[in-house]
Amino acid sequence: MLIDKLKQRFGADIAAADNSCGEHVITVSREAAPAVLRALRDEPDFAFNFLIDLTAVDWMGREPRFEVVYQLKSLARNHRLRVKVPVPGNDAWVASAIELWKSADWLERECFDMFGIHFRDHPDLRRILLYDSFVGHPLRKDYPVDRRQPIVEEVDPVAAPRPPSR
Amino acid sequence: MALPARWAKKIEASDPADEIMELQMGPSHPASHGTIKFNLKLDGERIVDCDVEVGYLHRAFEKMTEQGTWTQVFPYTDRLNYASPCINNVGFALAVEKLCGIEIPDRCKYVRLIMSEISRITDHLTCLGMAAGEVGAQTVMFYMLEARELLYDLVEAVTGARLTVTWCRVGGITRDLPEDFADRIKVAFRNLDAVLEDCDRLLSRNRVFIDRMSGIGQLSREDAISYGLTGPLLRAAGVAYDVRKADPYLVYDRMDFEVPTGEQGDNYDRFNVRFQEMYQAKRIIEQAMRQLPAGPVCIDDHRFILPPKERVYNSIEGLMNHFKIVMEGIKVPAGEVYCAVEGANGELGFYVVSDGSGRPYRVRVRPPCFFGMGALNKMLIGRMIADIITTFGMINMIGGECDR
Secondary structure, three states: OHHHHHHHHHHHHEEEEEEEOOEEEEEEOOOOHHHHHHHHHHOOOOOOOEEEEEEEEEOOOOOOOEEEEEEEEEOOOOEEEEEEEEEOOOOOEEEOOOOOOOOHHHHHHHHHHHHOOEEEOOOOOOOOOOOOOOOOOOOOOOOOOOOOOOOOOOOOOOOOOOOOOO | OOOOHHHHHHHHHOOHHHOOEEEEEOOOOOOOOOOOEEEEEEEOOEEEEEEEEOOOOOOOHHHHHOOOOOHHHHHHHHOOOOOOHHHHHHHHHHHHHHHHOOOOOHHHHHHHHHHHHHHHHHHHHHHHHHHHHHOOOHHHHHHHHHHHHHHHHHHHHHHOOOOOOOOEEOOEEOOOOOOOHHHHHHHHHHHHHHHHHHHHHHHOOOHHHHHHHOOOOOOOHHHHHHOOOOHHHHHHOOOOOOHHHHOOOOOHHHOOOOOOOOOOOOHHHHHHHHHHHHHHHHHHHHHHHHHOOOOOOEOOOOOOOOOOHHHHHHOHHHHHHHHHHHHOOOOOOOEEEEEEEEEOOEEEEEEEEEOOOOOEEEEEEEOHHHHHHHHHHHHHOOOEHHHHHHHHHHHOOOHHHHOO
16 A cells, blocks of 8 residues: 555654545655655656645644645556645745646745745745735735735725816 | 846847847736736747736635635635636535545436536637637637537526536535436537537638647646646646546546547647547536436435425424524534546646634635646747747636636
8 A cells, every 4th residue: 555655665754644535645844855755756656746736734823833735646656645744833944846846836836925935945936826015925824814905005986086077 | 037148148239139028918918818917038029938927816715715614615616717617616515525424416426427527518618719719710719609608508507507606515416407408408419519510620620720729839748747737738748647537536437438638739739639528528428418317416414405495494403404504504524635626627626624613724726727827938938929829728727717
């Protein structure tokens, strides 16, 4: 089984292995993550040639606060794996996976945009969905859902009616 | 981005004829159907660098899903890929059902499958029609939009809406197929066949069209995989990966269909793959209609599905069930799940995390066209400005899905 092979291969690098609704999940420390991800991509037993998705979950109130979640997929072996990397809230960084999968480029930019997690050695880490002058990271649980940050100044048409056109 | 040395030298020489021109194309350009901006660096008409800016249609989908109950997420999913809303509904419902361990009735699986495939055809018709219109084949565009109307009529007959369907629920669907649905499908498909044949004749061997599409926007097999492309974009590069075959969901394992692939990975292959997929989708629908079993379309568990109105008004238990679902929402056990369906543009995945309360803790959607847009830069560098339009058209970027 995949989980047994992973445990055999990586040993102590895997902090936890789990099976959630029939899906394989492993947790890896952020220091070990680059080597583990590289091995997962390159070794024929795993052959995860697809980085299907990369995102994060904010567990506010728990430490470490963030979890960066990689969804991997292997075409050759047709199996999937979820790799979770815990990241502390006050020092949120992980190593970039852009060397391994090009899809990591935009995914990491989005994750940075939404969660403020820094991806080390990403060549072009800037916001992607939001605009550059946006303050804060909206998918963090402490970002209020009703905060407004308009790009152009908002005018209340009732309080400040437009001058009548001639 | 650093310029290659030969360009940097040209800039130093500052001969106006050799100058690199910066051009911002978009965000609302009449030839790109979607709000998107290309920051181009041009040498004449040749693209030296292209920075793609997305996010103009960002509506905070993922943040908003955390505010309501699980059922209240369905209307948001309609608005992801609005050319094929039924597939989004099905994808989210399947993810939550997997987390709850719900096994839906057979008929529900078939109806969901039929609606997904109808949506796949409408999506491909939108994509191909628009792409054809943008290279001058206005006739094809109108033919295809007309054919799409036939299918929207079917969607409307089932869900009551053309676009904002909100038709799935966790544990079932809100409406079954109408009684005359088999006849309606026959009529619609007869007309659709005629349109597809016309469009095929107008485009597939059309010199102008082929010149605009063939060899443009090419992406190798390795690059396509590395960029995380799925769906028609990946299959055009020769990789026969389809979620319906690789991890069959619903009842796709009982269907006999093929996965069309291309060889070159260029725009013409993408066009052909999408065109062939419409025939395959039709084949699947016809098989499913033949196999369609009788029975309920919802699970019989009123912790998830609203009880019939008769019971709500006449029994205390029915009233309580109704109240609990509407006021508190369904209770999804704590845990997390990733569930993928084959959307019209590729693998549409939902990663949902529940903390056991009545609200989603985190809903992440994997939007297939976001990855296509990420690879656009690679497809375009060294090409002409006019190639942006065809390449962008074949990615079928849907703002609602890409920007969420």
